Amino acid sequence: MRNHPLSPQGPFPAAGLIRRLAALFYDAFLSIALMMVVTLLYQQVILRFFYGSEALKAVAESGGLDRDPILATLVFFTLFAFFAKFWTHNGQTLGMQVWGVRIQNSDGSAIDLWQALLRFLIAIMSWLALGLGYWWMLWDRQHRTWHDIYSESQVVQLPKNIHKK
Numbered sequence: 001m002r003n004h005p006l007s008p009q010g011p012f013p014a015a016g017l018i019r020r021l022a023a024l025f026y027d028a029f030l031s032i033a034l035m036m037v038v039t040l041l042y043q044q045v046i047l048r049f050f051y052g053s054e055a056l057k058a059v060a061e062s063g064g065l066d067r068d069p070i071l072a073t074l075v076f077f078t079l080f081a082f083f084a085k086f087w088t089h090n091g092q093t094l095g096m097q098v099w100g101v102r103i104q105n106s107d108g109s110a111i112d113l114w115q116a117l118l119r120f121l122i123a124i125m126s127w128l129a130l131g132l133g134y135w136w137m138l139w140d141r142q143h144r145t146w147h148d149i150y151s152e153s154q155v156v157q158l159p160k161n162i163h164k165k
Helices: 018-049 053-061 069-089 096-101 113-127 132-138 146-151
Strands: 101-104 156-158
Touching: 018 053, 018 069, 018 101, 018 132, 069 113, 096 101, 096 113, 113 132, 113 146, 132 146
Parallel strands: none
Antiparallel strands: 101 156
């Protein structure tokens, strides 16, 4: 299945590092809020249902909730779903919309779910390598990060008049 074309179309320049980091910073706040909501729902609804209020309080006080692999997995998949939905639908997260950048294929179409997964996983590894995957764009001729390269996608800067119709 061919990916749907994004609008507007055109030969847009690669987005710069500062603009990309600004969008990432904006999205980080949204991600933190999302993680807080997922954690609250998981601990106050799901675990309370299984343990009961008093038993859950005892587990929490003993440190039993400090390292919960189920919660970590749930947060991971929720964050991926958040980014994948935006990236595959219109190529932009909320932070990217504010800063006028978009993820797309070289033909101007939206990335697919596999590309979104690659971007998400490689971006995490980029941060774990002290941001080297992001700084890589300063040396790459096409201004690509590791996750751009491995997902075969690009982040472009859109014209300022994009929202006027």
